[in-house]
Amino acid sequence: MADDRPRSTARTELAVAGARAATRDALASSSNRDRVTGAVFFAALLLGLGTALLGLASILVWSFVEGAGRLGPEIITNGPSALNPESAGFRTAILGSIYVILGVILLIVPLGVGAAIYLEEYADREKWWNRVIELNIQNLAGVPSIVYGILGLAFIVRGPLDLGFVVAAASLTVGLLVLPTVIIAAREAIRAVPRSIRDGALALGATEWQTTSRQVLPVAVPGILTGVILAIARAIGEAAPLLLVGAVTFATFNPSIFEGGYSTLPVLIYNYASRPQEEFRVLAAAGVIVMLILLLAMNSFAVWLRNHYEQKW
Amino acid sequence: MASDFVASSEHTGLLPRPRLEATSPRYGEKAIKGALFACAVLSVAVTTAIVVSLLLPTISFFEHVSPVEFLTGTEWAPAFADASFGVLPIVVGTLAVVFWALIVAIPVGLASGIYLAEYAPRQVRKVIKPALEVLAGIPTVAIGLFALAFLRPLAEDALPFLEWRGPFSVGVAGIAVGLMIIPLISSISDDAMRSVPSGLREGAYALGATKFKVSTRVVFPAAISGIVAAIVLAASRAIGETMVVLLAAGASPNLTLDPTASILTMTAFIGQTATGDIATGTIQYDTIFAVGALLFVLTLTMNSFAIRLVRRFREIYE
Numbered sequence: 001m002a003d004d005r006p007r008s009t010a011r012t013e014l015a016v017a018g019a020r021a022a023t024r025d026a027l028a029s030s031s032n033r034d035r036v037t038g039a040v041f042f043a044a045l046l047l048g049l050g051t052a053l054l055g056l057a058s059i060l061v062w063s064f065v066e067g068a069g070r071l072g073p074e075i076i077t078n079g080p081s082a083l084n085p086e087s088a089g090f091r092t093a094i095l096g097s098i099y100v101i102l103g104v105i106l107l108i109v110p111l112g113v114g115a116a117i118y119l120e121e122y123a124d125r126e127k128w129w130n131r132v133i134e135l136n137i138q139n140l141a142g143v144p145s146i147v148y149g150i151l152g153l154a155f156i157v158r159g160p161l162d163l164g165f166v167v168a169a170a171s172l173t174v175g176l177l178v179l180p181t182v183i184i185a186a187r188e189a190i191r192a193v194p195r196s197i198r199d200g201a202l203a204l205g206a207t208e209w210q211t212t213s214r215q216v217l218p219v220a221v222p223g224i225l226t227g228v229i230l231a232i233a234r235a236i237g238e239a240a241p242l243l244l245v246g247a248v249t250f251a252t253f254n255p256s257i258f259e260g261g262y263s264t265l266p267v268l269i270y271n272y273a274s275r276p277q278e279e280f281r282v283l284a285a286a287g288v289i290v291m292l293i294l295l296l297a298m299n300s301f302a303v304w305l306r307n308h309y310e311q312k313w
Numbered sequence: 314m315a316s317d318f319v320a321s322s323e324h325t326g327l328l329p330r331p332r333l334e335a336t337s338p339r340y341g342e343k344a345i346k347g348a349l350f351a352c353a354v355l356s357v358a359v360t361t362a363i364v365v366s367l368l369l370p371t372i373s374f375f376e377h378v379s380p381v382e383f384l385t386g387t388e389w390a391p392a393f394a395d396a397s398f399g400v401l402p403i404v405v406g407t408l409a410v411v412f413w414a415l416i417v418a419i420p421v422g423l424a425s426g427i428y429l430a431e432y433a434p435r436q437v438r439k440v441i442k443p444a445l446e447v448l449a450g451i452p453t454v455a456i457g458l459f460a461l462a463f464l465r466p467l468a469e470d471a472l473p474f475l476e477w478r479g480p481f482s483v484g485v486a487g488i489a490v491g492l493m494i495i496p497l498i499s500s501i502s503d504d505a506m507r508s509v510p511s512g513l514r515e516g517a518y519a520l521g522a523t524k525f526k527v528s529t530r531v532v533f534p535a536a537i538s539g540i541v542a543a544i545v546l547a548a549s550r551a552i553g554e555t556m557v558v559l560l561a562a563g564a565s566p567n568l569t570l571d572p573t574a575s576i577l578t579m580t581a582f583i584g585q586t587a588t589g590d591i592a593t594g595t596i597q598y599d600t601i602f603a604v605g606a607l608l609f610v611l612t613l614t615m616n617s618f619a620i621r622l623v624r625r626f627r628e629i630y631e
Contacts, residue, residue, distance in 0.1 A: 023521075038525040045432060048424020049441070052495045055421075056448035059459045059492070066462065114352030122346055123353070135620070137356045142546065142616035143609065144553025146580050147363060149587070150605040154366035158593065176359050183356070207335075209345045230450075237452025240555035240580070244587040266454045266556075273458045273560055276480075281462050288455045299447050 060292060067285030075286050079252050080268060085279035090287050093268035096167065096247065096255045097236060100264055103171025103257070104178065104235050105228075111175075112182030112231075113224060119183070120190040121212050141180035148177040149241030157245050165246025167257045170264070173245050174238055178231040185227020189220040222309035229302040233295050239266035265291050367609055370602035377596050383603065389566035389577070391600045392586075398600065400607065402566040406483065406576035407552055410562060413487020413572065414494060414551040419544060421491075422498025426543070429499065430506035431528045442503075449496035457560030460489035465561065475573050481563030484572025489557050494547040501546065501623075505539020506532050542622035549615040553608065555580040579608045 078089030115137075123130040152173030156163055163169040193216045201211040242248075247267040255262035263271075265287060273284035375383070378398045386399015425445070429438055465485045469477045509532050517531045533540070563575030564585055577585075583601050591598050 034523045034525065038523050041525045041529070042432065045424045045428040048421045049428050051421045052425045052499065053441070053444065053448070055492045056445075056451065056495070059451055059456055062459055062463050063455060111352050111355060114349045115356065118346075118349035118353040122349060133353050133357060136360055138620050139613060139616055140356055140360060142549060142612060142619075143363065144555070144580065144612055146553065146555045146583050147367075147605055147609050147612075150583065150602060151359075151363045151366050153587065154370070154602070155362050159366065179359075180356065207339060207342050209342050233450055237450070237454070239452070239454045240584055243555075243584045248588050266452055269458070270454050270556060270560065273454070273461065281458070284458050285462075288452075288458060291452060292455065295450060295452070296447075299450060303443060 063285050063288040063292065067282060067287070067289045070282050070286035071289060075290060080250060080263070080271075081252075082250060085272075085277065085283050088272075088283060090265060090268055090290060092251045092254055093263045093265045093287075094290070096251065096262040097264040097266075099167045099255055099257060099262070100170045100174060100242075101232060101235060103168060104175045105232065107171065107175035108179055108182045108231060109228060112179055112228070113186050115179075115183045116186030116190055116224075117212060117217075120187050121208070121216065137180050137183055141184065144240075145177055145238055146240045146244070148173055149244030151176070152241060152245040163258070165261065166259055167255055167262050169245045170242055170247055170262070173241050174235045177238065177241060178235050181231045181234065182227055185230065186220075186224045189223025189227065190216060192223060193219050222305050226302045226306045229298050229305070233298045233302075236295060236298075237266055237291065239264070239270050242267050243270075363609065367602055367606040370599040371606045374596065374599035374603040377599075378603075387568055389582075391597055396596070400579075400604065402568040403577050403579050403582050403604070404607075405568055405570075406562070406566065407578040407580070409483045409570060409572075409576060410487045410490055410554075410558055410578055411548050411551045413484050414491035415544070415548060417488050417491030418494045418498050418547055422495045422543070422547070423502055423540070425495065425499035426502030426506065426540075427528055427533070429503045431524070431532060442500075445496045445499060449493075449500075451493075453493060453554060453556040454560070456489050456493055457557040460485055460557060460561035464489060477573050479563070479575055481561060481565075481575035482573050483562050483576045486558050486560075486562035487572075489561060490551045490554050493554065493557065494550050497547045497550060498543045501543035502536070502540045505536040505543065505623075508539070509535045538622045538625050542619040545615050545619040545622070549612045549619070552615075553580060553612050555584050559584050579604050583608075 074087065075089045076094060077091055078087055079091050080093065081088035119130070119134060123133070125131065125134075152169060155161060156169045156172050157165055161169075161172075163172075197215050197219070198211050201215045202208075206214070239247075242264055247262060247264050248271070250271070251261045251263045253260070269284045269287040269291065272280045272287065275281075383398050383400050385401065386397065387401050388397040388399045389402045390397045429442065433441065461480065465480060465482055468482065468485050468488075469475075513531055513535055514527050517527045522531070558578045558581045562578060562581060564577050564581060565575045566577040566582075567574055569576065582604055586597065586601055591601075
């Protein structure tokens with residue numbers, strides 16, 4: 001058989017076998033050191049990730065351990081006290097947070113979704129002003145929260161709006177703070193709706209707004225809602241800007257929207273935490289637990305919403 | 314309208330030309346578009362309002378204090394009778410927090426990012442990515458309390474040879490801020506590395522490179538602009554962080570690099586001063602805005618730089 005074959009084929013086979021052996025050899029000789037470096041590198045990566053998860057999770061675990069002793073219904077039903085950490089609670093601050101957040105929702109849902117619809121459905125990216133708006137929103141998302149507090153103090157509490165140190169001023173301040181987050185999330189949700197849905201509606205004679213409101217928006221709602229919930233979760237935990245717009249009052253009475261002092265949950269936690277007595281720190285940790293449970297519930301709902309209603313095209 | 318069609322087709326004997334323009338001016342559509350545009354423009358108005366509300370008091374501040382004294386002075390005592398407005402101590406305090414934060418967050422965040430982008434099996438990634446997102450949402454006041462009541466005593470036990478005084482420490486506050494920004498670094502660097510086209514990886518594998526070499530010599534350099542952006546954004550976030558430093562770094566404007574010392578940051582100064590009773594129009598009131606303006610300019614510069622970098626890697630690979 002071998003003799004029947006042309007000599008050139010036999011030579012090719014020999015060459016291929018030789019090349020294969022050489023390659024295998026090259027790979028094998030370099031592999032020992034490489035395998036060690038690779039394993040060390042992989043171990044370092046796992047160590048990094050482990051540190052990240054452990055470090056962040058220990059914040060949660062520590063808060064639960066530290067505050068567990070004070071956890072009970074009176075933490076929610078009792079008002080704050082600067083004298084009796086054993087009986088003090090967070091009632092007025094929780095109510096304050098709820099009022100502030102309701103205001104935030106009223107503000108960010110229409111404004112955030114409106115801006116997102118404009119930027120995704122109407123804006124012509126060739127026009128400079130649309131590019132300015134877009135860049136501006138990206139930059140606003142990175143402005144430190146305390147700068148929004150300054151804006152709130154100078155523009156909303158005093159200055160042009162002159163609302164005073166009230167719940168409504170806090171809602172406006174925090175609302176503007178989380179607005180870029182909502183716009184960015186809503187834009188992504190709207191962008192995920194395929195072009196063909198719009199083209200179909202327009203081809204059937206629908207106007208631009210009919211297309212947007214009856215075809216695009218209903219499908220984008222779960223995504224938008226997820227963004228809104230995440231923004232609200234951020235708003236609940238925000239304390240820094242509220243220090244400037246009056247939430248530091250040690251409010252012993254339930255808040256009202258347009259008058260009088262108020263406090264919010266994270267600001268009261270800060271207030272308790274900055275006192276030197278051990279009992280107040282335990283109380284602050286218990287407040288953190290209440291806040292974390294609230295946030296965890298909202299985050300889980302957002303994740304569930306995203307997974308349950310997410311549409312695959 | 315219909316009679317137009319009938320008339321023209323009778324004359325020419327051809328099919329009527331369909332009318333492609335709208336049958337009414339659609340004022341409602343225009344009003345809606347205008348309202349949506351107003352929502353979008355509001356963001357520009359917010360920026361303008363921020364700039365104006367920072368600028369006016371800052372100008373009046375600089376009528377009393379020379380910019381040179383403000384930017385180069387080494388003593389910060391705006392509330393004293395013999396007031397002194399050298400901003401350096403609180404700028405150095407802020408930078409010290411950022412330094413310790415990045416010491417923690419860069420290695421840990423990048424390791425997590427590389428693992429998630431290059432090594433993690435899909436199932437693992439699907440669990441860890443959202444977990445990090447949720448952990449990124451821990452309110453900063455909780456992190457501050459953790460730093461003050463847990464990390465600070467822990468640091469003293471771990472490093473007893475350092476000279477610890479009082480409950481506050483810039484190093485501990487910095488480490489806590491570092492924990493806070495880890496998810497930001499890992500998430501953006503993960504995105505950057507995943508947007509590197511797989512052709513580059515496959516090319517390297519075909520040349521006999523190991524996974525380690527592909528990750529460190531091919532993917533990492535190819536994603537470097539996104540990785541730098543992640544670090545810059547994280548540093549900017551650390552500069553703007555308020556609650557952690559208010560709780561854990563103290564309130565003494567010391568010009569020092571000692572990690573165990575208590576310092577004051579720009580954000581903590583604003584938060585602490587605005588909390589007290591302070592009259593409008595006084596120099597102390599204007600000081601808040603001058604420091605706020607400095608903070609705003611600093612973070613805006615860093616963010617714009619990062620946004621440009623992110624856009625660059627998007628343009629190259631998408």
